[in-house]
Amino acid sequence: MSDLPEFTIKVDQNHFLPAGGREMHAVVTVEATGAASGLPGPPAAEAAEIIIIDTSGSMSYSGKMAAAKRAAKAAINVLRDGVHFAVVAGANQPRMVYPAGERLVRVSDRTRHDAQNAVTRLDAAGGTAIGTWLRMADRLFAEHRDTIRHAILLTDGKNQHESDVELDAALARCAGTFVCDARGVGTDWEVAELRKIASALLGTFLDVPDPQDLERDFLEMTRTSMGKEVADVVLRLWTPQGATVRFVKQMTPTVEDLTGRRVPSGKQTADYPLGAWGTEDREYHLCVEVEPGDVGRQMRAAWAKLVVPGGGPVPVEQVLASGNVLAEWTDDEAKSTRINGRVAIHTGQSELADAIQEGLEARRTGDEETATARLGRAVVLANRVGNEQIAGLLDRVVDVVDVESGTVRLKKDVDKADEMRLDTRSVRTVRTRQGGERQQDGG
Structure with a gap:
C-alpha cells in the first residue's frame, strides 16, 4: 500500500444507550495524509x-x-x-x-x-x-x-x-x-x-x-x-445481525446523503461510494439501529472500513483504515442523555441545509408562511452551529428580528444572485472544534 495515501479513521460518539435504547449515532472522520512521515510521496496517479x-x-x-x-x-x-x-x-x-x-x-x-x-x-x-x-x-x-x-x-x-x-x-x-x-x-x-x-x-x-x-x-x-491519488474508495459498514443502517451522510466538506447508494458487499456488510481521494479529510454521520441489550452489555454497533476494491490499479482489495462504533446500555441517565458535541453539530448542519432549501422553495412558490418559518429556523441553526457565512447570506434574504427565536421577516426585494448563493452554499458546512470527545479505533 506504499503507493496510496495514509488513511486514518476517528470515531466520535456517546456510546451509552438507555435501557431499551436502539439508535446509535456517530461521526466518522476520515483523513488521508499522503505518504507516511519521512517517506517520499507516492508517484502521481494515472x-x-x-x-x-x-x-x-x-x-x-x-x-x-x-x-x-x-x-x-x-x-x-x-x-x-x-x-x-x-x-x-x-x-x-x-x-x-x-x-x-x-x-x-x-x-x-x-x-x-x-x-x-x-x-x-x-x-x-x-x-x-x-x-x-x-x-x-x-x-x-x-x-x-x-x-x-x-x-x-x-x-x-x-x-x-x-x-x-x-x-x-x-x-x-x-x-x-x-x-x-x-x-x-x-x-x-x-x-x-x-x-x-x-x-x-x-x-x-x-x-x-x-x-x-x-x-x-x-x-x-x-x-x-x-492532487487525487486513489480512485473509487468506498466506506464499508459491517453491522450485527438484526441491525439496520438508518442513514449515512457525508457532512464535510458538503452535506450529501449517501444512504440510497448502499451496495451490499457481504452477508452483513454494505459499501457506500466516496469517490477519489487526495490529501484531505471528510466527515460522515452514521445512524445505526440495533437490537436493545441488557444494562451493562457492550457491543460493536458498526465496524467502519475504508476500502479500495480490487481491480484496476489496485489488483487486490485493500483496507485502508477501520474504526468501531460501540454501544453500551446503562441505567445511568447522565451517561445516556449526554449528546456528543460533534454529532450535535452535524445534526444541526444537516437540518440547516434542509431548512434553507425548503424555505427558498416555499418563497419561490409564494408560500410566505412556510418560507418565513423555515428560513427563521435556518437563522437559529446557523447561529447554533457557528456558520457565519450562511448567517450572512440569510441576512440578504430575511430581516432578522430575533436570532434566538428565529423571528424573521421576508425581504421584499432580493437579488437573484444572493438567493442562488444561499441555496447553493446551504450544503457547504463549516468545520468546528466545539464539544465532543474523540475516540480512535484501529487504523
Whole structure:
C-alpha cells in the first residue's frame, strides 16, 4: 500500500444507550495524509480529465463565453504532463473541441498548446442538453476505467432541450464511472438541477455569478483533481445481525446523503461510494439501529472500513483504515442523555441545509408562511452551529428580528444572485472544534 495515501479513521460518539435504547449515532472522520512521515510521496496517479463547456447561444452574453475560454485554457495549463484529457463543447448535442474524434490524448507541451488554440475558436450557438454531454464524457472515459476520472462541467442555463427523464437516465448511466464538479455561471441556471448532477456524480457544485471569477474557480478544481491519488474508495459498514443502517451522510466538506447508494458487499456488510481521494479529510454521520441489550452489555454497533476494491490499479482489495462504533446500555441517565458535541453539530448542519432549501422553495412558490418559518429556523441553526457565512447570506434574504427565536421577516426585494448563493452554499458546512470527545479505533 506504499503507493496510496495514509488513511486514518476517528470515531466520535456517546456510546451509552438507555435501557431499551436502539439508535446509535456517530461521526466518522476520515483523513488521508499522503505518504507516511519521512517517506517520499507516492508517484502521481494515472488520471483522466474532461472539461465540458456550455456553448449554447446564451453564453454569448455578459462576457460569459470569453470568460469560459480563459478558464478552460487556464485549467489545461495546470494539467500534469501525461494525464489523458479532452475538451467538449455542449449544446443541443456535444461535440469534441479537442482532440479530433471521440478519444482522450495525453497532456504534453504540444497537446496543451493545440487544445488551448482549439478553445480560442469556440463560439456560442444552440441549446442545452446536459445529459448528452455527460454521456459523451462517459464514452470518453470508457478506455480509462483504471485511472482517476474527473470532469468539469460549466453551464449558464436550464437543461431545456431534453426531458428530466433523459437527464436522470444519463446520470444513472454515469454514476460511479467518473466524478463531476459542476458550475453555474450567471443567474439563469437551476440550482436544483446542478445539485442533482453533482450529487449523482459525487462532485461539488457552486454558483459563479460573475464570469470574471471562472478562471480562478477552474484553476482550483483542476489543481484539486490533479492532487487525487486513489480512485473509487468506498466506506464499508459491517453491522450485527438484526441491525439496520438508518442513514449515512457525508457532512464535510458538503452535506450529501449517501444512504440510497448502499451496495451490499457481504452477508452483513454494505459499501457506500466516496469517490477519489487526495490529501484531505471528510466527515460522515452514521445512524445505526440495533437490537436493545441488557444494562451493562457492550457491543460493536458498526465496524467502519475504508476500502479500495480490487481491480484496476489496485489488483487486490485493500483496507485502508477501520474504526468501531460501540454501544453500551446503562441505567445511568447522565451517561445516556449526554449528546456528543460533534454529532450535535452535524445534526444541526444537516437540518440547516434542509431548512434553507425548503424555505427558498416555499418563497419561490409564494408560500410566505412556510418560507418565513423555515428560513427563521435556518437563522437559529446557523447561529447554533457557528456558520457565519450562511448567517450572512440569510441576512440578504430575511430581516432578522430575533436570532434566538428565529423571528424573521421576508425581504421584499432580493437579488437573484444572493438567493442562488444561499441555496447553493446551504450544503457547504463549516468545520468546528466545539464539544465532543474523540475516540480512535484501529487504523
